[in-house]
Amino acid sequence: MSKIDDIRLQVMWNRLISVVEEQAMTLLRTAFSTSVREAGDLSAGVYNARGEMLAQAVTGTPGHVNTMAEAVGNFIAAIPRQQMLPGDTYVTNDPWLGTGHLHDITMCTPVFKDDALIGFFACTAHIVDIGGRGFGADGKSVYEEGIQIPIMKFAERGQVNETLVQMIRTNVREPNQVVGDFYSLAACNDVGRDRLLEMLEEIDLPDLEKLGDFILTRTAAAMKERIAGLPQGSWFNEMMTDGYDTPIRLAATVSIEAERVLVDFTGCDPVSRWGINCPMIYAKAYACYAIMCVVAPDIPNNAASLACVEVVSPVNVVNAPRPAPVSVRHVIGHMVPDVVLGALAQALPGQIQAEGTAALWNIQISARPVEGREGRRAEVLMFNSGGSGARPTLDGLSATAFPSGVHTMPIEATEHTGPIVIWRKELRPDSGGDGEHRGGLGQIIEIAPAEGHEFEFSAMFDRTRVPPRGREGGQDGAAGSVALDDGTPLKPKGWQFVPAGRRLVLHAPGGGGFGDPGKRSAEARALDRRRGYVTDT
Known part of the structure; x- marks a missing residue:
């Protein structure tokens, strides 16, 4: 040619x-x-x-x-x-x-x-x-x-x-x-x-x-050339997630060979009885994405690039067979890149970002009028994000959806879909893990039923029990929390109720820091204080 x-x-x-x-x-x-x-x-x-x-x-x-x-x-x-x-x-x-x-x-x-x-x-x-x-x-x-x-x-x-x-x-x-x-x-x-x-x-x-x-x-040629330039061997990583009622362990072994990368999820916890399980097709999608982010971020994503990454797993929470419940499969699936990247960090020290919130803080709201009042019923879906992990040379991104990449939904568009009011949506100070590079900040979000209404909501949150971990000496990000405005704690997963006159308060997690906090520059710390990202002295 x-x-x-x-x-x-x-x-x-x-x-x-x-x-x-x-x-x-x-x-x-x-x-x-x-x-x-x-x-x-x-x-x-x-x-x-x-x-x-x-x-x-x-x-x-x-x-x-x-x-x-x-x-x-x-x-x-x-x-x-x-x-x-x-x-x-x-x-x-x-x-x-x-x-x-x-x-x-x-x-x-x-x-x-x-x-x-x-x-x-x-x-x-x-x-x-x-x-x-x-x-x-x-x-x-x-x-x-x-x-x-x-x-x-x-x-x-x-x-x-x-x-x-x-x-x-x-x-x-x-x-x-x-x-x-x-x-x-x-x-x-x-x-x-x-x-x-x-x-x-x-x-x-x-x-x-x-x-x-x-x-x-x-x-295919470009992918094989990139893989050939990587260190060959196998590296193992594990990570705990909140689960539904008990924590769930995720584990991955990443093996780099001459012309392919193999990801093996042996070691993950068994299939859950709750709807957080992940079909293999989805776990594979995010495992491939994690590899591409490191190995070939500039190579087009197509059948040939995906074919260079093989993903295997026994039956477990990331390879749940039919008819396992899988409605909120993204909570586990979005954690897959952090598990894979943690293994790659051992092969490529100093080059892989810290852990972040990973799973979207999605909330599905089913709003209705209070009994005896007129109003509207509506289903409202709202996407929210915590902070991403700090990078080897840069701070983490605040309130940013990694690895899913979805946009933040405007408050006005969300309120237009149903009878709710979003009273607060702002960055969460002190939530990013300290380090030479700081983790991204989470968010504080307050949502209430509109006057004369109440709602049930489906919580699909993680990183409330186990925060995102820092890397290379960086500190962990802040864990998330879910509560009513009167301080009543709520569960991070499952359908729950917010009565008229109350507000739901979400504290989304922050990302882990990267590198020794002692190496963070005085200028960066001063800028964090001026912006309100950090409140300590």
Whole structure:
């Protein structure tokens, strides 16, 4: 292949990324749920005819992108080729074939050119409700957690499956929002398909095979070169998390070999009886992300780069089989990168950030009028973040979602969705672990029912018993807490009640510090005091 061909294919690769970015932006702009349009809790990508991911949108979360990369193969396995038709759209929320829990809807759309199947577009989004107990950790099996949608057709030849739509409407608390998001997901795939076909016509390519081969071969070569430059060997790390009612141990062995990295989760605690378990597809997604952050942050994330990381586990809390409860699987899944990074820190001392809050401090609120009063009922989902761990050369990021990468949801947008008032949302002083580089700060958040209302809420919080650990001599971050404004302590997980006139007060954790605190500069400490990040003298 000539250099001119290489340049031309590189330009087309960039064009393909712009196609999936437009795909993702379509979902952001048309979604009904605030978790999608405000927080960006989604993914979008394009695949070749064999279901190998060629490109992903920058917008989205690693948990959605990397599970979706595997999920498209599951769609192909479930739907015979002769039943795939132009105008089709396929759907599932199967936790073990999709993205790990029922609240995520994954849609897959085949792309046909001149009657030949040339590829697929796929997208995923978190919806506000899927029925059952609601978004929470209280279920004892997946059957309690909502309606399950096996891999099936959402639309055939452009005609929507109205029976499926009616079943969804009947089983969820917010039917208009949920069904609206289903249509948004389908529309974003349609936009991707149309833009891809326009691109192929413009550059006179019959399919994605030549471009796909260019993308995957170069990515694989780059990944193998990076892995070859790492120290070879095996390193073990373990970490305690809050669990539901008792702490849960996570463990990982990371082995670096000549052309691959192996992550083995042997040593994690058994499957929990509560809905915090993680299907393997989701644990694998975040393990791969952790490796990519260190080994190849500048190499595109696609089927070839993901193939260089192998993840294995016996049956345990990160490899929970059906029908284990998995609704709040992100709490364990978001901890996976810190476990993996802790092992890599032994292989690459001085180069890996400290532990952070990791798991999002999500809260699902089910608001209603007080008995005898008029008002509105609503389901409100709010995403919050604690501090991330300090980095080898920089302080940690405050109130930032790592590893999920979702945006902070604006207070105004959250209040608009239901009868609640957010009285306070500010950085939490003294929550970042001390060190040469300070951990990121957590948040203090106060939420109350609007006048004449009360609410139940699902707590999905962690790092309240075991704070994020510092690294290389850095101190631990502050643990989180959950309480009413009168001081009544509440549980970090499970559905609980906030009566009218009371406020829910959340103290999100801070990230661990990095390096010897004695090496922190006087200028940095003075700046922390001026900004109110630190209150001691």
